[in-house]
Amino acid sequence: MPATPIASREAALRIALAARALNSLDVQALVGALVEKLEAPLTESKLGTLTVDDIRVILAGDFAEQGCHVGVEDAALKDAVRLLWGQGVESSDFPVVDSSPGGDIPDSIRVAIAANRGENLDGHFGSCERFLIYLVSLTTQKLIDVRSTVEADTTEDRNAARSALIGDCQIAFVQSIGGPAAAKLVRAGVHPIKKPKGGPAHEVLVELQARLASPPPWLARIMGVPAASLKRFEELVQAEGSA
Template sequence: MSSISKAAALRIALASRALGLENPASFIAALGGKLGLPIDEHKLAGLTVEDLRALLIGDEELEIATDIAAPALKQAVRYLWGEQDGDEALPAASSDELPGGAHLRVAVASNSQEMLDGHFGSCPRFLIYDVSTEQALLRELRSTAAADASDDRNAARAELIGDCQLLYVQSIGGPAAAKVIRAGVHPLKFPKAAPAQEALAKLQAVLPAPPPWLAKVMGVESRSLARFAVDLES
């Protein structure tokens, strides 16, 4: 990755998503051919919409149609120039102390605002929450753009949320779920888009008496299993 700066890789990953490209690596290669190596922020800032259109149409590996929508091209160029999430009102993270004792760290795949509405492999960010029985506080908004510039996007995304115990997603494929589990994170699907706080409220409701799978994630004994232990002892 010495041929491209970290900041430039972030811009290119965002532009790739805006264009609907499935292989950012091919896009990086095409940009390298156009701009020369190494690719940096200064070179990307000089690209125009027409430059980008010509580059995409002329690269067979990218397989881009000739009728690329103008709004997508303009948004991609804005990302290449360094403008990120400029039109969207994103939620603010909290530094407040979390009441309620022990807590879980939860990642939420999100496409917009404070919603649980993202696919694991394509969401632009993960919302990171600390959740206790009393409250769920948003701690971070983690962009997935840098992860998307990696050779293994799903593994990089799993590593991005590796400090979490749970992952809430609208959808996730089997191979990607395996990588998330390997990173020590338990994925949970919520097929219907909903406010993140609404989904987390359901989690809070079961924290005092977690089911066996959640008790294992939390590292505590399940109350339902504890009853069987008492019966055996008696």
Template sequence: MTTITKGAALRIALAAKVLEGVDPRAFTVKLAEKVGLPITEDKLAAVTVAEIKLLLTGEETVEPDQDMASIKLAVRYLWGDNGDDSDVPKPESYTDGELPDSLRVAVASNSGDNVDGHFGSAPRFLIYQVGKTAIKLIDVRPTLIADEAEDKNVARSELINDCQIVYVQSIGGPAAAKVVRAGVHPVKFPTPGPAVAALARLQGTLDAPPPWLAKIMGVEAKSLAQFAAEEEEA
């Protein structure tokens, strides 16, 4: 009798890959204890995020070492998301210098054109050129190759080191330090949403950038007093 179907084995392998420090064999054993043998696609499709958190820690009151974004992505893989990028938008043609005084922004994305990925587990970075007159998706960069490196966070940082900013749903402290070392400024968006909406807000500040953005752009910032006043009014 087969104890695990081929499809279920693939789902588990993908899920274990995004859970840092998790041994695939041990993970499979724990899943078997949870869902019972044989392990099938239908059984994995019923697994919840809460159950995986408990499986990783053994106690309801203990938080797992993995971040929630990675756990949610792992559960999506268990449910049958195979990393298919058919919902990912296609890049537009772009020539360097086409958008003067623009910024290049990487977006950690799990799905579509959303800012909904953890820096260390998102399957792709969407690369946008953000200028005063337009926002263009110029590249889509899968992270699979980077994840095969000895230090995947360094490799992911190098993957986007031509960008000035990276938008993420979440990022750990050590990873953020490596991103900054690569010359990229991380910005968190804890609530997932469309990348273009977030980038439009950035676009609206390009004429009078706040200090942190002016430093990235290498231009003069609006006065700190004016910026502080606007923040208080918001």
């Protein structure tokens, strides 16, 4: 399969939502089946040609000619096809990106949140459907992007591709992450933070904002400022030097 079998982010979003509608079908398997039928790259126009029977045959695989029951209700098949056509995508639970002008926020850091539903931290690094990308400062949270992981999951090294997908961030909040995946994320320059209980993204970021004014050493290093816990020692040294 080509390294990038999906032509656009819109096509990737349609496929991700369709896979969820099909009883959370493995996205990589669905992409492979669609490439076999439609050929790469998968474009929005190609996805728009699919029918319910096409999806039923894809799910049945080698047993399609025997009329195999695919284990998915007709309503779900129809929903998946509509999503592949692009219908209902805008009303999905993908949060709305803040497109207001202004560019980067002064003294902000870029934060990724592993998500599956809405604007929540509810995903594991290696299996979440998307990453929500925020600019976060002491006073502001701004959702600047929503990045589907579909294309990353079609590559040979999914964890490396997912790390590269959020490589412009300084921090990634996840419910869980394995050791090898965490190492790849750190090599990409991103600091992983595990919050197993998850929660609304806003609340997670409020906790982070509370630490920005007086950051511990690990966060100060990311921000490029002196650590609060070391500041008093630096002041002491300066005072002794001027005595």
